[in-house]
Structure formats: structure tokens, C-alpha cells
Amino acid sequence: MSHSMQQPQPPHGGPQQTPQWGGPQQDPQWGGGPSHRADPPANNSRPKTALVLGIIALIVGLIPFVFWIGGILGLIALIVGLSGRSKYGRAANPVGAILGGAGMVFAVVGAVITLQIMSDAVDELDRSVNDASSSVESDSGSLDTDGKKGKGKKGKGKGKGKGGDKGKGGGASGLAAGDTAAYDDDLKVTVSAAKAYTPSEYASGHTPGNKAYQVTVAIENAGQENFDSTLVLADARAGADGVTAEQIFDDKVGAGFDGTILPGKKSTVTYAFDAPADAKELTVEVTPGFSHDAAIWELTL
Template sequence: MPTSPGDQQPDGRPDGAEPGPRAERDPWAAPPPGSEPVERVPYPVATPWGAPHPRNGMGVSALVLGITGVLLSLFIVLFWLAWLPALLALIFGGIGLSQARKGLATNRGMALTGVILGVAGLLIAAASAVFTAVIVDKAVDHVRAKVEESKASDESSKKAEAAAEKARHLAFGEAYTFTNGLKVTVGKPGPFTPDEFANGHAKDNKAIEVTVTVVNTGAERVRVETGLPDVSDADGATAELVIDGSGRQKVIDGYVLPGRKAVGTYAFSLPPKAAGKAEVAFSPDALKLPDAYWSGALG
């Protein structure tokens, strides 16, 4: 049977019936007896507009520059480039630490590491500069010593060459020993009378006879490669070799045995105005040995 209207609640529910899911309820009313309390979630607090962001750029820059400065300072050829990033790392790291103390930055460790690396880079760069300066100074001293040694050697060599050159200039009748063991003596030239078939002697010229003696002072036989001397007159002009049919000229050629000697005789024609002095140049091996010179006045 339907319930009477008197038995219903004001909201249209029967007396004692539970409210339906769609029933309207006063949100400020106390919960009905026996029901669980409703948990109220607090509203989130909104972040105020315009909050400042951490200023970590100086710390990051200090760390990067510090690493760069240390790496550059480790290379001898690049240490002079390390001071700038190391110094900037020190400056930026100091600024980063100041901002961290004021609460404007959150990377205090980066800034501190950048400062440490900047100081280390400057110290290593300075040490590398000192080391390079010492090495360069030693290298310069070494080069200077080598130059001085070379100069001394050159002077000694020049003196030795001058002494050797002087030793190769002799007077007629003196002996000179070449490095191959041949001792050569050129006697004072005497007069020579060419025959009527002579070649190389002009009329009114003065003909002289040059005698060259070669003695082997060594222990092995030595070949005389060029046994023909060169004769110059008092004016320095080359005298002409005289060849005739008398058979008095003899050219030194072939080997000279140890302890033996070979004698060569040659005739030359000098002009009358330059016949007062002569110079004879001779070498037993013109391709390997320098000439020796004999000179003097002619009778």
C-alpha cells in the first residue's frame, strides 16, 4: 500500500529512508549520524608571479674557463694562452660565490671549483713560463757556445791553412815533402842553350834549365802522375816550355820506389825584361795534391 503523505520526509523520502545518490544535501550541514566524515583537500597555494630564477651562469662559466685554463697550461707551447681563461675563471667564480652567498645562485660548488681551477691554471702557466725561459736560455747558451766553437775552429783552420800555404812557398834548393811521402826539391835554374831545331824559344829570350828531384820517403811505391812543372817569369806570366832534339829534357813519369829518387830536367824560355826572377810550381799529383812553389833570383 502507498504511504500516506504524512509519513514522508519533507524531501519526499519515506521516514527513515537513506537519501539517494542524486538527493540534494546541504554542504554546510553536519553529516548524518553513522556516516564517515568527508575529507577536505586544501587548495594549493599558488606561486607568486615574477619569482626570480637562480643565476647560475657565472658558476658554469667559471668551471668551463677553469678547465680550459688548466688544460692549456699543461702544454709548453700553449701555456701563454692559459692565463686569460684562468683569470676569467677566477673572476667569474668570485662573482658566482658572491651570488650564492646572497641566495641568487644555487651552484656554489661549480663557482668554487672554477676559482680553484683558475688559480691552478695561473700557477701552472707561470711555472711553464719559467721552465720555458730556462730551457730557451740554455738553448741560446748552447747555440752561442757552438758558434764560438765554430769561430774558433774556423780561425784555427784558417791559421793552419795559412801555415800550410806558407810552408808550400820555398826558395830554390829547399825541399818540401807532400802528404804521399814524396820529397821534392827544385834547384836553382841555370842557363840552357837550345839547339837550332828548338821549339818554344824566341830570339833574344833567355832559356833556363829547371831540375826537379823527387825522393820517395815512404814505405810503398808512389806514382808521379804529373811530372811537368809550371814556370812563371818575374812579371807573373807563364813561361813557354822549350823542346829541342838534344835529348837533355827528361820528364818524370811512372812509379818511384821506396828510398829511390827520380830526376826531371826541363827547359823554359823567359822574355829578356822578365828574366831576372822565376817561380816554379810543381805537384806530383795535380788532381789530389796542391802545388808547392819555389822561387828566387836568376843569375
């Protein structure tokens, strides 16, 4: 009598599995295979970098003159923080990006502070320069009220005062030939009468058909300090229309003042000017320096 071996049948409705020899048997699970869960990133460096840059941006952004560094660092921190957030999701800390944005705001505040500091410094510098200029002008650059020889009325009496036009003596007609303009620092300037002058063959500044005239300018330093005559300027206008009288330069005239005039000493220079042939008057203006008012002489030709 033969016996056939029969394998046990699985429960009705269940899947049939063939046992595998040598391996572990796993019970079947309904609804699919084993579940998977994403692990947090092992190296989360971007949020950390953004955090460090954001902190530095907050500190540097409020420092005047270097605020722009904080703004750049804040922008980098914001970009790095947002990129880390997009890559790692909620596992990335958003504090770095937030600090980066705050650092940019602080940089704007630092820029405002810097501009205010610079504005205050410029205003203070302007006040200092104005005070210094006013002090120099009041102490040495104004003409003394007793600085002119008496010649009558209309500015030809006792001196050119501070209240008149710049360099015009006490009145509108200016100084006459031989008059002296005296300054508060005891500097005295005198202009002689105009005389005809013959330019040399190679003179510059003379126009054929015009007439040349020479005047002598004398500067006396009656004060207690040295006077630098290098900055002395002499200009002229000719005729009723006041056309510019060009200064003539040749081997005799045109060199101008040069060097230092010591206290108690005097320096004299001859200038020559080119005037129209029909000019009847020559107006000469002499400015001793930047800190002195100009004085004007009206000379008859």
C-alpha cells in the first residue's frame, strides 16, 4: 500500500509561500513592504554658516564707516540660510537667515549714522574756516581809518574805512595818485602817478596803437611781523568803459613783488599797463594778499 506525502495547505484565501531553506522566514505583512523614514542630515553646515555670518553682520552693521561690510555679510547670511532651509527643510535652523536680514537693516542704520557724522564734521570744519577767516580779516586785512593822506572830501579825506567798498577808500572815487592805504597790521601801500612808458622790442602785453603807462607801487611794513610779498597782485582798467589794461612784461617791468619784507622795511616795484590811445584815466587795484582787502587808485593819464 503506497502512501503519498502531502504538504499542508495554507489557510483559505491566504498567499502560498514556498519555504526557503537556509534563510530566515518572514511572516507576510499585508499592505506592502517595510516602511522607510528619512534621517536628519549628518552635516547641516549651511544654517550654521548663516548663523555665524548673521551675528557678525549685526555687530559690524552699526559701526560707522564699516557698515557696508555688515550689509554684505548680512546678505550672504540670508542667502545661505534660505538655501539651507530649501535643502534640509525643517531640519535647518532659520535663525541664521533671520539674523542676516537683521544685519542688513543694521547696515542701513550704520550708513545713516556715518552720514550724520560726516555732515557734522563738514559743518564744524566750515565754522572753523569761517571763524579763522573772519579773525584774520578783522585783525590784519582791513584798512585803517587813518590810512590815507588828506585830499579833501569824497573818500579823499581821512582814510579808507572798513565800511566802504572793497579797496575804494572812504568814498566811491577811490584813492588818488600818491595816496597811501594803511592796514590794521601796519602795512602801507602807495601808488604813484601814471607816466608814459616805452615797451622794449620784445615786450609782451602791448598792442600796437595803444599807449603804455607805468606806475610805481611801494609797500612799507611798519608792523612787527614779516610780510610775504609773493601774493601781491596789481591789476588795472583803462578809460571810461573800464576795459582791462593788460600788464606789460619786458626786461624792465613785470617781475612783480617777491620775497619777504621785514618789519620797518620797504619794497618798491614798477608795473606797466597797456591802455587804449584815447583813455584819460587808469584805475589801479592792488591786493597785498588773501587776508587783505584790495585798495583802488584812480589815476589821470
